[in-house]
Every structure is written in structure tokens, then in C-alpha cells.
Amino acid sequence: MLVVNHVMFEIQSIEFSNKSGFYEELLLQARGLLTGEHDRVANAANLASLLHHALPDVIWTGFYFYLDGELLVGPFQGKPACVRIKLGEGVCGTAAQLRETQIIEDVHAFNGHIVCDVAAISEIVVPITSNDELVGVLDIDSASHGRFDDDDRKGLEAIVNLYVHSLGY
Numbered sequence: 001m002l003v004v005n006h007v008m009f010e011i012q013s014i015e016f017s018n019k020s021g022f023y024e025e026l027l028l029q030a031r032g033l034l035t036g037e038h039d040r041v042a043n044a045a046n047l048a049s050l051l052h053h054a055l056p057d058v059i060w061t062g063f064y065f066y067l068d069g070e071l072l073v074g075p076f077q078g079k080p081a082c083v084r085i086k087l088g089e090g091v092c093g094t095a096a097q098l099r100e101t102q103i104i105e106d107v108h109a110f111n112g113h114i115v116c117d118v119a120a121i122s123e124i125v126v127p128i129t130s131n132d133e134l135v136g137v138l139d140i141d142s143a144s145h146g147r148f149d150d151d152d153r154k155g156l157e158a159i160v161n162l163y164v165h166s167l168g169y
């Protein structure tokens, strides 16, 4: 249990077999967690924790922020990660440059993939934008092949949208 703004917040376990229902419930929990706070680091930190604990079969969940022309690691859960990523490099830099979610079934087959944790096999990276300005990316890794699909993309894009709105941009 965690005290958020002096209110108890407990991550509820959610049934994952119905993915769209899972993401609807996760979005509600995320909204409860972010309401009332606008700081981008604070909200990214709590969101990384919520996602990492709620999503099954993930090994790294976190944020990179766009700063001075490159991506700089932000709040995350998982093993230590590479600190700076250039636009267009790796899965994160590709998602940021194209402003398009990347779903990678097998990172070994992705030309230019940046290895942070050798256990990672599949990955999803969702760009974070506000009024066409790049804010950063949300990156999630799994040790399973093909862990992420279009339902994850839709669900995580909705959560990223909530995050952007929480910042009050």
C-alpha cells in the first residue's frame, strides 16, 4: 500500500485474459494515481511503478525524456539502463523520431536495437507528444517473445495520453 497525496493507493490486481477490460481498469487506476499532480518526473515515477507491477511478464518499464535533441533516461523500474539515446537510434529513438509506437516481437531481429538488459526479447515503445512537441517515450521490455500486441499498443497509448494531460500541457 502506498500513500499518494495522503490517500492510500493500492495497486489492484487485474485479470489479464480480457486485455481491453484490463487496460480500461488500468487506466482508471492510473487516473487515480496521477490526479492532482502535474510534475512530469513525479507522475512518470508513479506510472512506471504502477505499470511495472500491473503488467504481467515485463522486466523493464520506464520513461525517456526528450532533452537537448536526445532521449535521457527518466523514472523506471528494472535493471539500470542506457542513459542517453539519439533520435533515430534503437527502438526508443526510432519511436521518438517517427512519432509512432514500435512493437518489436524479437529485439534481436531489430537492426540497431540497444541492449540494456540481455534478458529482453520483445519491446514496445510509445512516443509521448503534446501538441506535436516530442516529450519523450514510454518503453517496456519483456523476456518473452512477442509479448506485446495491438491491444497493448491501444491501452498504453491511452495511458500515455492520460500522462500528457496530467502535466497540464
Ligand code: SME
Binding pocket: 060, 081, 082, 085, 089, 090, 091, 092, 093, 112, 113, 114, 115, 116, 117, 120, 123, 139, 141
Ligand atoms: N532497447 C531500447 C533501449 C532502452 S532499454 O531497453 C531500457 C532501444 O533499443 O532503444
